Amino acid sequence: MNISEDELEQRLRALFADERLDLPPPPDAGTVIVAGARRRRRRRRSVQAVAGVAAAVVAVAGGLTMIHLHTEDGTAVMSADGSEISVKPPENLTPGRSSQSSTPGPTSTHSLQATPPPVSPSSKPPRSRPTPSATALPPVMSGPLLKPDGFGALKLGMAEADVTALGVTLSDPQAGASCTVYNAQGSGMPAPASVVISKAAGLVVITPDAVAHTAEGIGGGSTKEQILAAYPAATEESGGVAAPAGAAAVYHFRLGETGVVQTSLASLNQDCAG
Incomplete structure (x- = not known):
């Protein structure tokens, strides 16, 4: 059966205008939507709180590590239990200026003797030429x-x-x-x-x-x-x-x-x- 385009358009319009195709919302649709939005909001806040606690734990662990490293360097530090440890910093450190030597100075009472640098073959003292004797003329x-x-x-x-x-x-x-x-x-x-x-x-x-x-x-x-x-x-x-x-x-x-x-x-x- 052949139907013209105009007739097909009229039938479709009539079909979409039929009230039997409408789906009326239930009486409590608004309440259900509001409750779902509240649940999603509480869930999002819980996730954010957990992420903040995890970041705080990482920061505390990193701080403890830095405290331990600073203690080995001999600088003024705060121990893990909150007590203060006062250690005298190297004298050659000034604010805004780094130490000229990366090797920490001795902190014990033992005396250290400086070891002379090894003498390389190129640093040997020059040999003096012997003065020719009278018989060598x-x-x-x-x-x-x-x-x-x-x-x-x-x-x-x-x-x-x-x-x-x-x-x-x-x-x-x-x-x-x-x-x-x-x-x-x-x-x-x-x-x-x-x-x-x-x-x-x-x-x-x-x-x-x-x-x-x-x-x-x-x-x-x-x-x-x-x-x-x-x-x-x-x-x-x-x-x-x-x-x-x-x-x-x-x-x-x-x-x-x-x-x-x-x-x-x-x-x-x-x-x-x-």
Whole structure:
């Protein structure tokens, strides 16, 4: 059956207007609604009261904990039973300023000794350099070289004719009983020198004019300690030190305020003084 929209609308209007569909409220509906609202209000208040009591319990427990912690810190506190405990606060605490040290000071009567901080490897005191001794000075290599057997081409034991044959000029002779002293210079000699020639033993003493040095590094400015270190068999003599120069000769080192000031070579096989 087909019904037009207008006819359907009219039927619906008539149906909704029918008084049989109305549900009248009961006579005590107002009283029931008011009583329900009151019950809900009392229940809400009970819940709020319980929540407040729980919050108070949590706050009291937290306060007791803070009291216990403050007691361990040594500050003025209130104990759990309500009695007051007066503890002197640290002297370095002022209002509005925190303590500079987080470590509480000692509260007992026992004395504490400060322990020095450990010494790290990087904080070791620097080692002082030892002062070089006189024997540790560098060897002297300045001046002409005076060898254990002679001076340049001049050799100990050479006769006077052999010396002049080298081209050496002998001058200013100072003759003695058996030996003569000359000033010698010329080819074959590193520097002018004073020489002593024995009639029997030949050339026996050579003393260079300039301070000569030896192969062991003893020369001008060397100290007595250096000489003794270079020549363990050396002995002190008047004005200096005598040191062996091989098996047939000896070095004579004359000492001054600055060390060695003259070096000479003398043969052990001689009949001349000096």
